[in-house]
Amino acid sequence: HFILTPIACGVIYLLVQTKIEILFSIVYFIIPALIVNLLSFLNWNGGKIFTYLGKISYEVYLLHGLWIYLLRGQHIYIGSDYLYIFGIFLLTIISSDLLHRLLNRSQTKL
Known part of the structure; x- marks a missing residue:
């Protein structure tokens, strides 16, 4: 854990410094792996929050893009980036849960 974190941070730094956009996609794979590594070091498994998000993950996948489109569309346009992100997050979680x-x-009735 102690060796992997500085190495991953160094690789991320070098990839970003190249300013080659295709290499940024590698960074997007390293960062979540680094977060998982750090969380496993802390012996924190996420508990109820990650279990809940795991249960609604398919619904999040289905609805997240819809809220992105609707909240910056022709009829509704949220100008503030912070409100836009918060609205997307909140509406995605609520609608996915519902x-x-x-x-x-409906599956239990069948």
């Missing part, structure tokens, strides 16, 4: 409950309720 859709998950609706889908699970």
Whole structure:
């Protein structure tokens, strides 16, 4: 854990310094791996939050793009980036939870 973190940070730094856009995609793979490494070092498994997000992950996948499109569309346009991000996050979680409950309720009746 102690060796991997500085090496990953160094690789991220070098890749960003190249300013070659295709190499940035490698950084997007290293950063989550680095976060998982640090969380495993802390012996924190996420508990209920990650379990809940895992249960609604398919619904998040289905609805997240819709909220991105709707909140900066022709009829609704949130100009503040912070409000836009917060709105997307909040509406995605709420609508995903509702859709998950609706889908699970209909499966239990079949």
